[in-house]
Amino acid sequence: MKSMPAPISRRPAAAPSLNSAHGLIAAARMGAAGTLAGWPVLLGRGGFYVVAMSILAALWDKVAAERVPHALVLPAGGLVIYVGVTEWIMMSTPAIHLRLEDDIRSGALEVHLLRPKLYLAQKIAETVGGLAARTSVIAAAAMALLLVSGRTVPAPAAWVYIVVLGLVGGVIVVLLYAVTGLCAFWIRRTMPVYLIVQKMLFLLGGLFAPVSFYPRWMAQVSEASPFAAALYWPGVQALHPSASLFWRALGLQLIWIGLLSGLAALVWRAGLRKILRQGV
Amino acid sequence: MSAVITVQDLRKSYRYAKRGRGLIGALRGAVAPEHQTIAAVDGISFEIAAGERVAIIGPNGAGKSTTLKILSGILEPSAGAARVFGLVPWLQRKMLAYRIGVVFGQRSQLWGELPARDSFALLRRIYDQDAAPFARRLDSLVERFEVGDLLGQPVQRMSLGQRMRCEIIASLLHAPSLLFLDEPTIGLDITAKAAIRDFITEQAANEGQTVVLTSHDTRDIELVCDRVIVINAGRIVVDQPTDQLRRQFLGRKLVTLQSAAARIVIDLPGIQVRPSAPHTTILEVDTRLVRVEQVIAAALKDGGIEDITIEDPPMEEVVREIYASTHQ
Numbered sequence: 304m305k306s307m308p309a310p311i312s313r314r315p316a317a318a319p320s321l322n323s324a325h326g327l328i329a330a331a332r333m334g335a336a337g338t339l340a341g342w343p344v345l346l347g348r349g350g351f352y353v354v355a356m357s358i359l360a361a362l363w364d365k366v367a368a369e370r371v372p373h374a375l376v377l378p379a380g381g382l383v384i385y386v387g388v389t390e391w392i393m394m395s396t397p398a399i400h401l402r403l404e405d406d407i408r409s410g411a412l413e414v415h416l417l418r419p420k421l422y423l424a425q426k427i428a429e430t431v432g433g434l435a436a437r438t439s440v441i442a443a444a445a446m447a448l449l450l451v452s453g454r455t456v457p458a459p460a461a462w463v464y465i466v467v468l469g470l471v472g473g474v475i476v477v478l479l480y481a482v483t484g485l486c487a488f489w490i491r492r493t494m495p496v497y498l499i500v501q502k503m504l505f506l507l508g509g510l511f512a513p514v515s516f517y518p519r520w521m522a523q524v525s526e527a528s529p530f531a532a533a534l535y536w537p538g539v540q541a542l543h544p545s546a547s548l549f550w551r552a553l554g555l556q557l558i559w560i561g562l563l564s565g566l567a568a569l570v571w572r573a574g575l576r577k578i579l580r581q582g583v
Numbered sequence: 584m585s586a587v588i589t590v591q592d593l594r595k596s597y598r599y600a601k602r603g604r605g606l607i608g609a610l611r612g613a614v615a616p617e618h619q620t621i622a623a624v625d626g627i628s629f630e631i632a633a634g635e636r637v638a639i640i641g642p643n644g645a646g647k648s649t650t651l652k653i654l655s656g657i658l659e660p661s662a663g664a665a666r667v668f669g670l671v672p673w674l675q676r677k678m679l680a681y682r683i684g685v686v687f688g689q690r691s692q693l694w695g696e697l698p699a700r701d702s703f704a705l706l707r708r709i710y711d712q713d714a715a716p717f718a719r720r721l722d723s724l725v726e727r728f729e730v731g732d733l734l735g736q737p738v739q740r741m742s743l744g745q746r747m748r749c750e751i752i753a754s755l756l757h758a759p760s761l762l763f764l765d766e767p768t769i770g771l772d773i774t775a776k777a778a779i780r781d782f783i784t785e786q787a788a789n790e791g792q793t794v795v796l797t798s799h800d801t802r803d804i805e806l807v808c809d810r811v812i813v814i815n816a817g818r819i820v821v822d823q824p825t826d827q828l829r830r831q832f833l834g835r836k837l838v839t840l841q842s843a844a845a846r847i848v849i850d851l852p853g854i855q856v857r858p859s860a861p862h863t864t865i866l867e868v869d870t871r872l873v874r875v876e877q878v879i880a881a882a883l884k885d886g887g888i889e890d891i892t893i894e895d896p897p898m899e900e901v902v903r904e905i906y907a908s909t910h911q
Binding site: 325418 | 655673
């Protein structure tokens with residue numbers, strides 16, 4: 304018989320520790336490793352970004368050439384870089400709602416509930432890890448495309464603003480998708496909610512055009528929304544890079560991260576109460 | 584011996600909205616839904632002592648999985664009380680998680696696209712384990728389960744048997760004192776099943792772990808557990824040591840004779856001949872009517888016997904008999 308495993312010290316303390324930073328970082332690393340392990344998909348995503356951006360660049364170049372009034376006030380080629388930023392964020396965000404829905408519907412959630420750490424926090428940390436891996440690869444594709452296109456490259460400060468706001472914007476999209484996925488506790492299939500969130504990202508988020516193009520009242524509503532915090536505000540740094548705009552955008556983003564985290568926690572608790580009573 | 588699990592008059596019922604047929608039925612269900620209540624667990628009580636290996640068995644829908652879920656803290660009962668290590672599972676689920684290990688045969692706790700090694704590393708963080716002793720324990724489990732070559736392989740590319748070995752390692756990494764196993768050998772081949780059973784038995788014996796197992800494979804119950812709780816329609820119908828259960832419900836032995844002759848004929852009361860291949864005679868002996876040694880003596884009297892095997896009837900037959908008796 305082989306030797307028995309040595310007993311180990313464990314910490315079933317009076318109360319279990321909350322999700323430690325170490326645990327969440329480990330989950331994020333796991334998410335990043337999982338995303339990188341699927342490197343063919345990641346490369347495909349980078350390739351698709353190049354194709355999508357080539358089409359959108361052609362569209363916005365034509366808009367500029369046709370002298371559409373709004374396009375005239377923007378820097379030459381700025382709209383293309385704006386859309387490059389918003390697409391970069393959207394295409395980098397992993398589909399956490401599908402994973403949550405799958406775990407809830409299939410009953411796989413039970414396995415996670417048997418652990419001493421909060422499932423939702425672990426899942427979000429994993430997804431943010433995946434987001435970090437994707438943003439790096441797609442950013443490389445975007446930079447290559449930008450250099451090949453011969454367009455004017457934004458100033459170095461603008462890049463810092465774009466990267467920071469882009470990553471935080473990605474986290475906002477993750478949280479929006481997380482709340483969407485948690486709806487599976489009640490509606491089982493979250494596609495209808497996802498479609499609404501996605502369309503709101505397109506429209507109020509300004510995925511294809513800055514929300515400043517909208518009528519004034521609509522632009523104001525959009526700019527204050529979490530959708531614009533995720534996409535428009537990072538993208539606008541490609542058009543009008545400024546420190547004051549950056550801090551304003553970052554502040555708005557952090558407010559939305561707080562609100563959406565609270566919403567996700569509330570929805571999670573309600574869903575958990577439901578399945579603890581009724582089963583998965 | 585102190586009780587690790589105490590269950591008193593535990594009940595769990597589910598309420599469903601009945602759905603009518605067709606469009607009219609759907610509309611009626613939406614406007615004035617009719618509800619139906621089903622008792623999945625209907626007033627069960629038992630205790631499990633430290634170090635016991637207990638099988639909870641029953642037909643599909645009997646309430647065994649519901650019981651296991653309540654005891655592991657992922658389902659609230661409708662009434663009654665239960666304590667595991669003195670904790671109320673559904674109220675102190677996370678605290679209890681440090682002390683229990685759970686294996687669901689049909690669900691994975693590993694990250695499919697990543698190597699098992701990465702899953703184990705994350706589980707260390709999840710269970711707040713210190714690095715050095717954790718590494719020693721992992722090494723030891725990996726050696727005993729002979730999965731050293733598999734650690735770098737993505738879990739989704741493993742065979743079911745390989746994955747199940749890694750699943751059990753994952754459930755033991757935090758050194759739980761209580762192991763819940765839900766169909767741990769489902770879908771495995773004979774060799775893999777034997778390896779899993781041996782490991783569970785050895786592990787429980789050496790570390791004094793308490794094991795609660797559900798399975799439809801009666802060999803799991805026979806070879807791993809020393810006590811069986813049979814649940815049917817949400818109620819406990821039998822709670823006995825495994826050996827006693829087998830004897831009480833059948834009181835029979837299977838005597839297999841290998842012979843030069845195509846068939847051995849024995850004329851004694853309480854014997855039934857079961858179908859078998861030529862040169863093999865399988866006798867079902869009712870030990871309340873005739874002793875096994877009388878049967879063997881009668882077989883040897885005619886000569887030509889090459890081999891004799893005496894076995895208890897398979898557990899499956901025991902279970903079938905129990906279900907039949909409780910339905911009468």
